[in-house]
Amino acid sequence: MSAGPLAERDVALVDLLDRLLGGGVVIVGDITLAAANVDLVHVSLRALVSSVETARRQL
Amino acid sequence: MIELLAITDDATPPDPPLGAVRCGRLSVLWAPATEAALDADALWQREVLLEQLMERRDLLPVRLGTLVADERAACEAIAPRGEELARALERVRGAVELSVRALGASDDAPSPAPGEQTGREYLRDRLARDALAREVHAPLAAAARASVVLDGPEVLRAAYLVDRDEVDAFVARFRRLQHECSSVAMVCTGPWPPYSFAEEGDA
Numbered sequence: 001m002s003a004g005p006l007a008e009r010d011v012a013l014v015d016l017l018d019r020l021l022g023g024g025v026v027i028v029g030d031i032t033l034a035a036a037n038v039d040l041v042h043v044s045l046r047a048l049v050s051s052v053e054t055a056r057r058q059l
Numbered sequence: 060m061i062e063l064l065a066i067t068d069d070a071t072p073p074d075p076p077l078g079a080v081r082c083g084r085l086s087v088l089w090a091p092a093t094e095a096a097l098d099a100d101a102l103w104q105r106e107v108l109l110e111q112l113m114e115r116r117d118l119l120p121v122r123l124g125t126l127v128a129d130e131r132a133a134c135e136a137i138a139p140r141g142e143e144l145a146r147a148l149e150r151v152r153g154a155v156e157l158s159v160r161a162l163g164a165s166d167d168a169p170s171p172a173p174g175e176q177t178g179r180e181y182l183r184d185r186l187a188r189d190a191l192a193r194e195v196h197a198p199l200a201a202a203a204r205a206s207v208v209l210d211g212p213e214v215l216r217a218a219y220l221v222d223r224d225e226v227d228a229f230v231a232r233f234r235r236l237q238h239e240c241s242s243v244a245m246v247c248t249g250p251w252p253p254y255s256f257a258e259e260g261d262a
Contacts, residue, residue: 013099015158015248023254024122027136
């Protein structure tokens with residue numbers, strides 16, 4: 001998935017975040033989840049979703 | 060520490076600084092763990108790495124932020140699930156993931172405050188949204204090897220597992236739907252690695 005123009009990239013980033021945070025193989029065992037960093041991603045995901053919805057309303 | 064990126068059965072080693080460790084029939088692809096903050100650019104760089112790996116091999120992406128001490132720990136972590144992961148790899152072989160989100164016209168209007176909408180109105184709205192979701196989802200699912208409807212506030216948020224050779228046909232079908240369902244704003248992104256089809260219960 002290549003990053004296109006800015007607005008498209010933002011929409012694609014929401015899809016990427018959905019997948020990174022909710023998809024993929026979940027491995028249990030002796031692992032460390034980079035939880036602190038993921039919290040930050042959650043914050044920016046909310047910011048982005050709201051900006052995409054706002055942008056759409058302006059169409 | 061190393062960060063696990065993907066699981067594959069292809070033995071081709073990736074280019075440094077990425078590494079691979081063979082664990083039975085499977086290989087775990089990894090990157091050196093970094094302390095860098097996960098901003099959008101870092102996430103895109105990780106995604107580009109994964110997509111470059113996917114160009115040459117079938118793989119299952121690993122959930123973001125999965126760190127283990129070393130290659131031995133990586134093998135120990137996947138060993139109990141070896142057969143299940145091998146089956147998942149067969150399911151996605153030769154395919155990519157496409158994402159579709161559809162927003163209904165009513166999503167633009169402010170939601171009615173509680174109490175302003177009668178039960179009958181709510182039900183009618185809900186049925187209309189469900190019908191719209193089916194209208195978009197059914198033809199796309201028919202063009203896909205597998206599909207999964209994901210939770211979300213949209214009329215439809217779904218992922219489709221599509222044969223690499225069929226991506227153009229899928230996108231053409233999506234464009235026709237976009238044209239036919241003009242009351243719905245639809246977005247399709249991809250191709251992605253099969254994030255939404257990596258676990259057995261996903262599809």
